[in-house]
C-alpha cells in the first residue's frame with residue numbers, strides 16, 4: 001500500500017535553550033531542583049510584574065539562524081497566546097507567533113519555515129491516584145520553536161534530519177537536547193498523496209513523540225494507516241493524534257483539545273525586539289565550528305573512514321579528544337580508530353562522558369606511538385590499554401613489565417623461522433608446489449613459538465625469503 005502513496009512530512013521542534021536564566025525573569029534556568037523552588041513573581045505571573053527579554057536566549061536563537069542560513073529579522077515582536085491551563089500560571093504564554101526572529105534557511109535540504117522565541121510552561125506529573133502535580137520551576141525557561149516546511153518524504157529522512165539538527169544545536173551550545181529531560185520535543189505532521197502527485201492530502205498532527213525512534217515509528221504507522229484508509233475509499237480526518245509507544249499506534253486525541261482559540265494579541269508589556277547590526281555581527285563572530293564544517297576538515301586533514309568520522313562527529317568532545325591525541329602522530333587515522341573503537345566502547349559501557357574518561361590524550365598517545373613504530377602488536381596494545389584504564393600506569397612500563405615488545409629484528413626472528421621450516425617439511429613442500437596459502441600456517445607456528453610477540457609482517461617477509469632462497 002505504501003508503495004503507491006508517498007508521505008509528505010513537516011516537523012515542529014521545541015528546544016529548551018541552555019541559558020543561565022529564564023526567558024523573562026532573573027530565575028536560574030535549572031533542571032532537577034526541588035519542585036517549585038526556582039520561581040519568582042514574574043514567572044508566576046503575579047499582577048504588576050514586568051517581563052524583560054533574556055539577551056542570551058536571543059543570541060542563541062540568532063546563532064542557530066546563522067548556522068541554518070536563515071534570515072534574521074532585526075525587528076520582531078512578542079505576542080500573548082491566551083489559554084487557561086494549570087501549567088500556565090499567567091493564563092497566557094509569550095511567543096512570537098507571526099513576527100518570528102528567524103525565517104528561512106535549511107538543513108539537509110529541508111527548508112526551515114520559521115523559528116520563534118517562547119517561554120516554557122510548568123511541568124505536570126500525573127500520579128497513580130489520578131492527581132496532577134505541577135512543578136513551576138520549568139515555567140518561563142526559554143524555548144525555541146522551529147518549524148520546517150513539509151519537505152520530508154520518508155520517516156527515515158525525518159529521523160536523519162532530527163539527528164543532524166540535534167548535533168547542530170549541541171555544537172552551537174544552544175541545548176544539550178536531552179529528550180529524557182524534555183529539552184528537545186518533536187511534533188510531526190504527515191499527509192499522504194499518490195506517488196507523482198503534486199497536490200497535498202489532509203494532514204494529521206502527531207504528538208507525544210519521546211524519541212527520534214518513536215518519530216520514525218509513528219510516521220511509518222501513520223503513512224500506512226492513511227494509505228490503507230484512502231485505498232479502501234475512506235478519507236483522512238484532519239486531527240491531532242497521540243503516539244502510543246506501548247501499543248505502537250497513533251490514536252485520536254480528545255476533540256476538546258483541538259478547537260482552541262488563542263486570541264493572540266501583541267504583548268503590551270514588551271516593546272518590539274530590535275537587534276543592532278553590530279550586535280548581530282558579534283554573534284556571527286562567536287559561531288563555533290559546525291558539524292558539517294568539521295566533517296569536511298576531518299576528511300581533508302585526517303583521511304578518516306566515514307564510519308570513524310561519524311563516530312567522532314557525534315559529540316564535539318570526541319573530536320576535541322581525537323585532535324589532541326592525533327597531534328604528533330604520523331598516522332592520525334590511528335588516533336581516529338582508537339577513539340572511535342576503543343575509547344567510545346569504554347564510555348558506552350561505563351556510561352561516561354568524554355570529560356570523565358580516565359586517560360588524557362597525552363597519556364594515551366605513547367601507546368599509539370608504539371603501535372606506529374611497530375614496537376607492539378594491536379592485540380598487545382589492547383591489553384596495555386585495559387591495564388592503563390585499570391591502574392592509570394603509563395604504557396611503556398606496562399609493555400616492559402609484561403614483555404610485550406614486538407620482536408622485529410632479523411637476528412631474533414631468523415633462528416625461530418628456520419626452526420619452524422625444519423619442523424614442517426611437508427608444508428614447505430606444499431608451498432614449493434605452488435600452494436602459497438599454507439604460508440599462514442607457518443606464520444602461525446612462528447607466532448606461537450614467540451608467544452605472539454613476533455611482528456607478523458616481519459615474520460611473513462622472513463619466511464618468504466627463506467622459502468625462495470633455500
Ligand SMILES: [Zn+2]
Pocket residue numbers: 022025026027038039040041042043044140
Ligand atoms: Zn522567575
